[in-house]
Amino acid sequence: MAQSPLRALVNILSNAVDGIEGVYEKNGATFPNLDAPYTPSPLEHDPQVMGLTAVLLGAAFQLMMTVGTPIENITTTYTCQMYMTASLRYVVETSIADVLKEGDPKGVHVDEIAQKINAKDPALIARVLRYMASRHCFREVSPNVFAHNKLSSVLVKTKSFAEIQADPLSQYDGMTASAVVGHTSDEGFKSASHLSEWLQDPTSAPHAFGAAFGVPDMWQWFEQPGNELRRRRFATVMKAIGAGGYPDRIFTEAIDWKALPESATVVDVGGNTGSVSLAIAKAHPHLNLVVQDLPQVIDSLTKPFWSENSPEYVSNGKIKFQPHDFFTPNPTKNVDVFFMRMILHDWSKEKSVEILTHLRAAAQPSTKLVVFDHIILHACPDPLMPPENVPNAPWPMLANLGYGIGGITTVFDIHMLNLFGGQERTVAEFTELGKLTGWKLEKAIPGPTGTIVYSAV
Known part of the structure; x- marks a missing residue:
């Protein structure tokens, strides 16, 4: 008798658990207990553990949906x-x-x-x-x-309860999940209640956030009286994103940085603190890096970050800071590599075309463009994706591993749509952006954050 989907999912779970526990045992560690407070472990970013975890999460959620009744799953x-x-x-x-x-x-x-x-x-x-x-x-x-x-x-939070009570405005300072939860469950949640109406008539407002709060964008709303805590909290969220959470190897191995000459210039477009530039600089110290962002970001986030973490790169001239709005022509020429991390997903197709067109105008024929953004994988097989760049999804799992990968990236996609009218993109959509702006897609590698590499055409 053929194996049932239920039994197949159980076997997938068992094999994934064996693999994860094997990695921990090999490293003399035990897997963290759910009942104990969280302690970060470097094994969380072990490539084998990350891959097995995605499979396990996807299979576990699919098993839950398979076993539960449809009414219970949908309503509860x-x-x-x-x-x-x-x-x-x-x-x-x-x-x-x-x-x-x-x-x-x-x-x-x-x-x-x-x-x-x-x-x-x-x-x-x-x-x-x-x-x-x-x-x-x-x-x-x-x-x-x-x-x-x-x-x-x-x-x-990073502050004591007494400190929070004494100064509520600063309670989210310091990079913890509380700021992300606060932002998402407040302005994100309120916007989501307008998402259905906006989807039915996208011309009624620029996005669901605009429909909820009656403003053209979130940035103007943050400046309104009474939103001081929300503005400061969101700045903490941006710092947390800038500080990482992704393995450095995603950025330091995105292309063959070592092949670039000593004179190579690498521009971090919309770089925020420039934390990715720092990871690249440490791994490839011969590069000359430029972090670009709006003037207020450069002054309030970028410069303090480098002064605190790596002032030597500033003093030796290997890192420079450049105020710049990426909706205007890029002032840096003779660039070897432009890169952007978590930028394009904030913007619609039309706005993303505008950003990439300015970069292409500043590029040389040999310039590369590296985009670090989530890649949306279809829930079915995608003929555009090379087999080596898609997860190994055992039957009966979805091609994007469901909750394990697709469930995460599609959350980001709907969140970007909700707040900004932006989107995470499929490989086909990244390819189209390149064709519209003079960039040819060379490769697209999914991961905790995707790596999309373009060459100038």
Whole structure:
């Protein structure tokens, strides 16, 4: 009898677990316990572990969808996800995660939590935390007593609870998940409630965010009175993105940097802090790098970042900072490589064409353009993707591994659509952008963030 999809998924899960545990055992480590607070491990970025994790996540979610009834999956698992978002916003804005961190590690009763955050009804706190604990964020260690676990511990802010109370405006300073959760569950969530209406009439506003708040873009909204905390929180989100979270090898091995001459100029377009430039500079110190961004970004983020992390590159002239708006002609000429990280996904096709056209006008015939952006993989086989650049999806899994890869990149895609009218792109869409702007796609490699390499034509 042929193997059932159910049994095949179970076998995929078993094999993936064997592989992950094998890597950890080989390195003298044990896989982190869900019930313990999160401690970063370098093995998280091990290529084998990352690949197996994507398969495991995709198979586990597909198994859940296979076993659960359609009504339950649609109405409870999907439609009601909004309550997890709302609950996350509540525990972040009230700093409940920080109260638990400073309380008894064995658990804190909701009465004590309520007293700390000045809440009137401890029972409401219990209901929210129990909802979250039932989804493996927090632990209910005894009735109405809650403690951190692996997931909830990343909601802790860098400041103490007393410091948060004394200066709420700065509570998201420091790079933690709380800023990302706060931003997404606040302005992102409010915008999403307008997404359906906007999709049905995209001419009604520039994007769902514009429909929700009545503004042309998020940047103008941040400048409105009353949005000071949101503006500062979003700056922290951008710093966190600039600081990484992706393995340096994605950037340092994107092309053959060593083949470039000592005189080579590499321009980081819209570079924010320039953290990717720093990773490239450390791996390939012969390169001359230029970080470009808006004047206020250069002054407030880029220069302080380099002064703190690698002032020697500034003093020896291997790194330069250049105020520049990428919707205007690029002032740097004779460039060997332009690169952009997480830029094009903020913008529509029309705006992305404008950006790439300016870069092509400044390029030499030999110039390369490297784009680091998520690559959307179809949920079915894609004849445009070379076999070596797509995940090995065992039957009966989706071609993009479902939740393991496609589920993540498509979240970013809809989030960009929601906030900016932007998008993550398929290989075909990246190819089209190149054809419209004088760039030929050489290769597109999916990964934690995709690598798209163009040559000038």
